[in-house]
Amino acid sequence: MMQTTHGAEWRQAHVESSPFYTNKEVDHLIKDVEQSVTSELEGGDRSKAMKRLRVPPLGDEQHPWTNFKMGLFIGMFVVLVIVIIISANFIDHSSDWEPALQMYRGMFLVIFDLFLLGVNTYGWRSSGVNHVLIFEIDPRNHLSHAQLLELASFLAVMWALSVISYLYCEFIGIPPMAMPLSFATFLIVALINPFKFFYYRARMWLLRILFRIFTAPFHHVGFADFWLADQLNSLVTVLLDLEFLICFYAFQVEWLGTNSGNVCNQHKFGVRAIVACLPAWFRFAQCLRRYRDTKLIFPHIVNAGKYSTTFFVVLFSTLYKVHVELYGAQYRQASVFFYLWIAAAVISSSTGLNGSFFAMAEDLVLRFLWTLTVSVAEGLLYNSHILSTLFSCLEVFRRFVWNFFRLENEHLNNCGQFRAVRDISIGPIDSNYEQQLLDIMDDENGTDWRLNDKRRRGLRCTWLWLKPLVHKVRMFIDDDDERVPLVNGSKQLKRI
Numbered sequence: 001m002m003q004t005t006h007g008a009e010w011r012q013a014h015v016e017s018s019p020f021y022t023n024k025e026v027d028h029l030i031k032d033v034e035q036s037v038t039s040e041l042e043g044g045d046r047s048k049a050m051k052r053l054r055v056p057p058l059g060d061e062q063h064p065w066t067n068f069k070m071g072l073f074i075g076m077f078v079v080l081v082i083v084i085i086i087s088a089n090f091i092d093h094s095s096d097w098e099p100a101l102q103m104y105r106g107m108f109l110v111i112f113d114l115f116l117l118g119v120n121t122y123g124w125r126s127s128g129v130n131h132v133l134i135f136e137i138d139p140r141n142h143l144s145h146a147q148l149l150e151l152a153s154f155l156a157v158m159w160a161l162s163v164i165s166y167l168y169c170e171f172i173g174i175p176p177m178a179m180p181l182s183f184a185t186f187l188i189v190a191l192i193n194p195f196k197f198f199y200y201r202a203r204m205w206l207l208r209i210l211f212r213i214f215t216a217p218f219h220h221v222g223f224a225d226f227w228l229a230d231q232l233n234s235l236v237t238v239l240l241d242l243e244f245l246i247c248f249y250a251f252q253v254e255w256l257g258t259n260s261g262n263v264c265n266q267h268k269f270g271v272r273a274i275v276a277c278l279p280a281w282f283r284f285a286q287c288l289r290r291y292r293d294t295k296l297i298f299p300h301i302v303n304a305g306k307y308s309t310t311f312f313v314v315l316f317s318t319l320y321k322v323h324v325e326l327y328g329a330q331y332r333q334a335s336v337f338f339y340l341w342i343a344a345a346v347i348s349s350s351t352g353l354n355g356s357f358f359a360m361a362e363d364l365v366l367r368f369l370w371t372l373t374v375s376v377a378e379g380l381l382y383n384s385h386i387l388s389t390l391f392s393c394l395e396v397f398r399r400f401v402w403n404f405f406r407l408e409n410e411h412l413n414n415c416g417q418f419r420a421v422r423d424i425s426i427g428p429i430d431s432n433y434e435q436q437l438l439d440i441m442d443d444e445n446g447t448d449w450r451l452n453d454k455r456r457r458g459l460r461c462t463w464l465w466l467k468p469l470v471h472k473v474r475m476f477i478d479d480d481d482e483r484v485p486l487v488n489g490s491k492q493l494k495r496i
Contacts, residue, residue, distance in 0.1 A: 073153035080160035106241030118148030216285035234399035280310035
């Protein structure tokens with residue numbers, strides 16, 4: 001674009017004569033920083049100092065070995081799933097398949113969510129959304145999309161092997177319920193182990209954010225905090241299954257020859273209701289904290305009200321289920337709490353619809369899948385655990401689609417409100433905007449176009465195209481689906 005006649009004239013008239021181009025103070029500051037780091041921190045070793053200072057580009061290609069392992073693990077998982085399906089039809093586990101399903105379901109949802117997060121990361125990177133900046137991750141140490149997909153596929157293979165071991169436990173002489181416990185222990189130890197291997201920095205970052213979520217009212221809330229708390233709202237089934245796993249091995253397994261009966265799925269104790277409210281409470285507390293910090297009623301108090309509706313959904317659903325447990329099946333779908341549950345769920349599901357038309361339709365359908373729970377599952381027309389498993393997977397997929405819009409919105413806000421303080425990697429401008437840009441260059445008041453025409457918000461990040469003209473600035477554009485660095489003030493921009 002800058003190689004056109006209009007572009008070259010506009011650049012000479014407005015860019016090369018601008019103070020930000022002619023002023024060399026930034027170059028002097030860069031040299032001072034390099035000299036200080038070299039002499040004070042690295043003992044005069046300039047190569048180490050420059051390695052410490054240089055930030056790797058967002059679009060670095062992954063090592064082929066990582067991609068190979070990812071493909072290998074995905075292929076193995078597909079084969080193992082086929083083995084599980086065939087084996088489950090020939091091996092009798094009618095006495096314990098429901099508890100096993102509840103325990104394996106939560107662990108699978110975590111792995112599935114991790115895999116979709118890898119796809120999210122690939123989409124953000126390829127579209128120029130700088131998730132590393134938005135999440136405030138160390139740009140030198142973060143998991144790429146290929147590493148996330150590799151990790152998720154590896155854990156999926158381990159999960160499938162554990163399920164197969166459960167199915168064939170009688171043939172290998174292992175108690176069937178030892179397999180879910182061993183795999184859950186493996187996942188927990190892999191997450192919290194203090195040794196510096198198995199993505200140590202990423203695990204510590206995740207644990208730190210989780211701690212901030214659990215203590216939400218007492219900390220400043222950053223983007224990563226409420227983003228991860230939103231993920232937890234789509235993973236309520238995981239928390240409930242974790243509670244079931246702990247309860248099952250504490251009370252239902254005959255460790256000492258005693259059996260407490262099927263107490264873990266009962267609601268009269270109130271434990272499951274508290275666990276189901278935790279994700280909504282985290283976001284509710286975060287919204288109140290953000291209101292305290294910003295004094296903005298919208299959107300923080302409004303969002304707090306939205307998440308508070310979940311408390312009523314859980315309350316009425318729990319009262320209904322306790323009513324059925326205490327007074328018998330004649331109150332199934334006939335209790336007043338059943339209808340209060342439906343009313344609260346409708347209100348709660350009606351909030352937060354946004355995005356493109358396709359995403360809105362998908363979001364609307366998936367948000368109201370609970371109607372099948374209150375009609376089919378509560379009517380005993382189909383097994384409630386199987387339905388819950390299917391709906392939980394669809395809810396994770398809904399959150400996966402939501403993640404694209406949420407990060408895109410944050411990226412645009414960073415550009416439009418000039419909140420970005422580090423270099424942002426952006427994709428090429430759509431060709432439909434090229435003529436508009438040329439018109440802006442020819443316009444005498446073109447420099448004020450962002451203020452005068454809000455309809456052109458799609459172009460509000462275009463000022464970053466001029467940053468390669470400043471020395472020492474690094475930027476990336478897409479060229480034939482590859483990242484092409486523009487460094488050291490290069491003026492060679494390929495016309496789109």
